[in-house]
Each structure stands twice: as C-alpha cells, then as structure tokens.
Amino acid sequence: MLHTRTHGGPDAQGAPLYDFSTNSNACGPCPQALAAVQAADATRYPDASYTALRAVLADFYAVAPWRIVLAGSASEFIFRITAWARQQGARTVGLPTHAYGDYAHAAQAWGLGVAEASAQADLVWACEPSSPLGQAHSQALGDVLNRADGTVVLDSAYAPLRLSGLPTVDDVQRQQLWQLFSPNKSLGLTGVRAAFAIAPLGAEAAVQQLEALAPSWVLGAHGAALLMAWTHADTQRWLEDSLRTLVGWKQRQTDLLHAAGWTVQPSDTPFFCARPPAAWDTVSLCVALRVHGIKLRDATSFGLPGWVRLGVLPPAAQDALMQQLLYGD
Template sequence: SEGVEPESILDFSVSTNPLPPHPEVERAVARAAFDRYPDSSSEALRRAIAEANAFSPEEVLVTNGLAQAIVLLAFAFCDRGSRALVASPAFGEYEAASRLAGAEVLFVPAREEEGFAFPAQRLMHAVRAHRPALVWVCSPNNPTGAAPSREEAVSLLRVCEDEGALLLLDEAYVNFAPPGVSARGLLPSPNLLLLRSMTKDYGLTGLRLGYILGATGLLRPLRALQPPWSVNACAQAAGEEALRRNAYYEAQWREVRSLTEWMASKLRALGYAPSPPSANFILFKVGDTAALKEFLWRERILVRDCASFGLPGYVRVGVRSEAENNRLIECISLFKER
C-alpha cells in the first residue's frame, strides 16, 4: 500500500536458507518439461532422497512443501473426536489441520521461566493422560529453537508406542541445527514419522518441496490421500539436482550456523537475551515489538512479531547474508540508543 518495491525490503521475518542456490539447480529448473504432466509419484526424486537418507524409496513420500504433508497427516490419522497434542509454541498449521480433520487440539507449552526448553516430561504425561492420535513436535522448534535430546526423543517415542499415538517430528530446520539433533536413527517405527523441508534446506521457497520419512505402512494412507501431480516438474528437477550438490549445501548450512552464532553474540552485546542458536533464526524479547517493527520498517526491514505464536513481546529474526545481518544489528543498535 506504500508503493514499496519488494526488492528494496530486507526480510528477516522468514527463515529459509538465505544463501544462493547452486547454479546447476537453476539450470535444472530451466530444463524441466513444461509440456507434460510431472511424475505423480516423484519417483526419481524419491529414490534420490532415499539414497541420501539410507532408506528405501518406499519409506519416502515427496510432498508439495510441508504444509501439504501436515494436512495429509491430519486427515489420514485424526478421526473426528480424536485428540492431537501440540508441543507449543508452534507452527499454526498443526492446529489448523488437526481441527479441520475433526480432532480436539491440546497444547503442551514450553515455559518462558524455563528458557523455553523442550517440555519432555509434561508432554509424556499428556500423552499418557489424553492418549492422542497425533503428537506434533517441531525439532528444532519454531520459533524457540529448542529440540528434544536424544534421550528425550527415545523416551517420548516409547510413551507414544505404549499409548498408540503417532509421533510427528517436524525437522524442517534440522540441517541448520548442530549435528546430532535429528531423530532419523529412531526410524523405522510404527509410531514415528519425520517431516523434512527442502524448501528451507535448499532455498527452494518458490517451488514448495518437502518429504516424509517413515515406515511404508504409515505412508500408504498418505499416498492414497495425496492429490495427483502434487509436486510440479520444476520442484522435482530442483530437488534432484540439489541432492547431487549436497556438499555445496552442507557448506552453506555450516556457514548459516556460524552466521547465527554471530548474530546471537551481537544481540547479547546489545543487552538482549536471545535463545540459544540451534536453527537459522533467533528468538529474543524486546518488550515493545510495535516500536521496534515501526523503527525497522523505516529502514525497510521486516522481523517476525511472535505474538502470533502466543509470545507477545518477542520477535524472531531469520539469518541472512553477513552484510544484511550487519545492517540489522546496526539498526537495532540505533533503536536501543534512541
């Protein structure tokens, strides 16, 4: 409404890979066939994902981003009148999809006074008390960055197995996290599915690409529900080529981790208390978020107000390039001095 060109905005409100794609990924998109329907099963990409994760292709379902995966999971495994647990704060689509499928949604929130640590014990207690159909956990969490330890993930899965719940670990940000955060080693299990986002890992935001890892029997009803040709030819081509260039992206993920550590240190130096950096974004409390947002917008900078996550007074900033991160820190410093 202000006539601002999108290219002039520094958008720290999103949390995807901020670094440029491999040139061959762009060329693969340009070569994709536009004159015929895409492979409805994403067979070549499915095989590439399976190989990269040491799974069989039958244990992989490629989706049109994780938003589609979340809807498929809710409708496949939530019956009307069932319950879904959400470890919160969390991505709003877990709740929206579960309610749309007819489930009652219950929340197990991380506590501010505990530094938003993963609420493992309270979540396990809730699984035993409510016997939900689904348990939604984002690991690392968006927006706090918290993740269950290996021991907590194992214990939670055991409780879900005992109570007949399906544990859904959304690992959309796991490649930006320190090594060892992924629960991939807990598969296969009849009570666990992992969600992954190539949109975020490989910076394919405009193409929408994700996948689910898990036991063949759990993926079967999802395949039946998924609309045909869900994943377009450009997304499939980009995903295949990105996996061929994984060393390039692994180097980017290491760089992003370094950039995140740097930004957290600068925010601490300004007197803020950012969450421990364990993804490609940082959560910190500013108090008057409206004032900060207004101040930054004058410089055409966007940050994410976390009131929508139930965290008023907090903002989340996604990491961008070194120069752009410097610009943000300079502007926040000026905001503090005003």
C-alpha cells in the same frame, strides 16, 4: 470468513530488503538446485508416479521406496496426514508448546481437540530442531514412541540446517515415526514448494491411504527437480559449506544484539528468538522496522509475546538492522 495466517517472508508490502523473518538459508539460493529448477521441463507433466524420484530419495535415505510419500509442501502434508488421522478415528492432537501454526490449523480444520499431554494424543507433532526456538524438542518423545497406537510425526525441516547440538531421536526410534522433510529452506529456495515424508516401518497401508488422499501430480516439474537435486553430492557439499558460513554470521549477529541490550535464547540453528530491552514493544518495533525494509518475525503467534524470531543474515543486513535499532532515522 478468510482465516489470516501469520508467516514470515514477503507480505502486502512486497519482499523486504533485509528479511530476518524467515528460516531460509541466507547463503542461498543453492546454485546447483537453482540450476536444476530452471532447467525443469515445464512443458510436460511429471511422471504421475514419480518413479525415479522416489527411487533416488529412497536410496539417499537408505529406505525402501514405498516409504517415500511425496507432498506439495510441508504444509500440504501436515493437512493431509491430519485428514488421514481423522479418518482413522483420531480425536486429539499433541502439539509442541511453541510451534509452526499449521499443526494447530490443520487440527482445528478437522475437528481434533488439543490433548493436555502429547503422550495421550492420537496424533502427535514434534519438530527438531524446533521453530521458532531452534532447539531440541521441548517434550520427551520416549513415552510417545513406546505406545503401540497413535501417529507421531517428526517435522525435520530444519535438521539439515543444524549448526550445533545433537538429535534426541536415534535412528532406531526414527523407524517408528513419520519424518517430514522440506529441503527448500536449506537450499534457500522457499518459493519452490516441495516436500516428502518417510513412513514408519510397517505402515504400508497408511501410505496407500495417504496416496489416495493426494491429488494427481502433487509435485510440479519444478518441485520434483528441487527434490531430485537435493540428493546430489554437489548440492550436499554446498550445504555443508553454507553451514560453516552461517556459524560465523550467527555469532556476529548474536554478539551485536547482546551489545545492544537484547536477550538472546540459545539455538542449534541459523535462527533464534530474542527479546529487546524491556521498554520496547515488539509489535511496534516490527512495524517500524518494516518501513525501512527490515522485517523481523514477532513471536506472539508462537506463544512468545515480547520476543521476535530472527533468521541469520549476512553482515550487511545485520549492520542495517543495528543502524535502525541504535540510531533510527
């Protein structure tokens, strides 16, 4: 039986006109990254070892090249490292209270039970800033990081989109865990699937084992071009400029929702969770709005029934949403 997963973005009805359901940077696509993807040579295989790409990413993050593990997407890496952990004898997984569903999906696929306390799990997932809340990781990582065993993965997909707040994991602690990055969200190019992880110090054997679990050419030419563009100075300047724009858009969007009687949770990112007035059912609301080309992400699948997650969109999209919320047809 096909397992149905819940995600934001286009659905069976196509691409929404105003898509609040994804965490993609609404200032995108980044022109520099888009140009690199469009110029990618799709007539040839990439270098199967991705030698130049690994070197550039390693230089950008100031790590040794062996620590760069390329992945077809963040989801692909989630499933691969879960499979690897199971091979190494893992039996339990630690999950954030509210989190991206693929952590649990991968654990279930490989027969890992969910630990009551993350600090006791063989494989621990953390995400900061988190999704759907866009907040600091809700569970302290100190006890986990002080362990001599186990595998800890910090999903840093939204770290480049941080608008406020500070990380709870310092640079020294980062060297003890796996860090997962998927820049396509920050660049507004989520349709280009590409990601990479930075391995902890001393994990050479684990890196080799993870590489053995990967298919040949885990990245196509377009994904490799996206990751290469990520390291360029002009791409990073565009990202910095976009964050300033998103700060203003976010303030406007939250002000409008507050004025309409919604409860808005604080977040450090250009997405957040909000709850409509008590009389509204979020499932019915999402269905009704979708008819008008507006898509929100119901947060029930994140363990937050009665809430929705909204990405920050430009003022025109915000006005369209408020028009439907306040006046309907």
